[in-house]
Amino acid sequence: MASADLRYELTCSICLNIYRDPVTLPCGHSFCRLCIAGVLNAQEEYGAYTCPECRAESQERPALEKNRKLGNIAQTFQSLFRGHRVSVTAVQSCLLCEASLCQKHLKVLEYYCCEDAACICVSCSLAGEHRGHQVETLNEASEKKKEKVRNILQKLTSQREEAEKSVQNLEELRRQVQEKAAGVTGHVSALIKDIRERLEALEKRVLSEISRQEEQVSLRVSDLIRQLEIKKEELTRKMGDIEDLCDMTDPLTVLQEKESDRDDYYMVLGVNTASDMLLGVNTASDMVLGVNTASDMVLNVNTAGNHVSVSGDLKTLSWTEVNQNRPETPERFQSNQVLSIRCVTSGKHYWVVEGSELGRWSVGMASVTISRKGRQSHIGNNNKSWGLWVRWHNNQYSVKHDRRTVRLPHVISCQRLGIYLDYEAGRLSFYELCDPIKHIHTFTAAFTEPLYFGLGLGYRSLRSNKSVSVVENGWVRIVNCI
Structure with a gap:
């Protein structure tokens, strides 16, 4: 083992043989005189010289100093072991080590050519096909590649973390969707059950x-x-x-x-x-x-007069003494009434409304071309609308169309009314939803224009001492039931 180590120290890294006439470069590395002379001769045309071992550069051809002591040791070693095969660690003989030798020069692969991405030996770098290429030691190239791989690993790790986070977010989204679907399913089931019970x-x-x-x-x-x-x-x-x-x-x-x-x-x-x-x-x-429910019909604030208030759910119309100062638009009424957002152009429809026991209020239908200004715009005061007025102060119903008012003999018995419209048949009917249900009145007409559902409010002033005026305010709303 000791002889093998000594042989390694006495071996020229260029020819891989025992030193013959060894010389030393200024950097301290030793080579056979003929070996290093050949390398320096090959580098001469490039105007720069480098040590095959440490890659130390010099602009001038380095002086070769004879190393007599190293030569004597090499000669002594050769004379002692001449004729004897020394057992050396598997540097050239084992298959594993052969994988690290240059196939062309059978020299140790010590450098890495950056241009050709290949591991090369000293001869390849100095006199072979990789001469003049940018080269690095294997350790340097290995560290650079490791750094590059580490960066890639870091990016992949970051991407994996993002993927894991995305999976967690999607899992959370799926859970939320499932919970929401379950909630909606329960809500719809309860709603359908309620509608079924009301229908029954x-x-x-x-x-x-x-x-x-x-x-x-x-x-x-x-x-x-x-x-x-x-x-x-x-x-x-x-x-x-x-x-x-x-x-x-x-x-x-x-x-x-x-x-x-x-x-x-x-x-x-x-x-x-x-x-x-x-x-x-x-x-x-x-x-x-009836195929439409009250929930299908909501009020259009853009048609409401300035002395009525529309609730946030667009279902209730109430009187207000405070002027709302809404912007004037072609569709806004000057009177205390409002139309629905949706119109009816065909089919059978049914709505339920509920009103106060105070003041006066009305329900009815109006064509899209109804006037929006003056007394002629009131529901029933023209040939474009049909209305039922509820007057609690004298316990009386009246119907109105084309400025004709007819007082009905019915006595008011409840606050809730049903309105039934058969567009094709030209029938608009009103019912008291008491027990039993009572038919109040039916209009018959040939409907040719889109019809809007309408609500209106009136008031009655009670005067005393010729100076005090009391206003009975009313309200009316669409009820969410069939």
């Missing part, structure tokens, strides 16, 4: 009202039939008397016969009353055909 309740009320009115009409018709049967028998008897009178030949007898009262031959029947009752049965059944 409405169906029971409407069917009950139809049955009640059917019974009333049936009783009335049965009574009329009984009266007609009695009258028919009486008429048959009187017709027989008249026929007998016509068959008499004695003029004196004919003239002396008492003339029957003409009223006996006529009878006024309550047909109109029966017809009205039948109308109530028909219109009440229509309420179950």
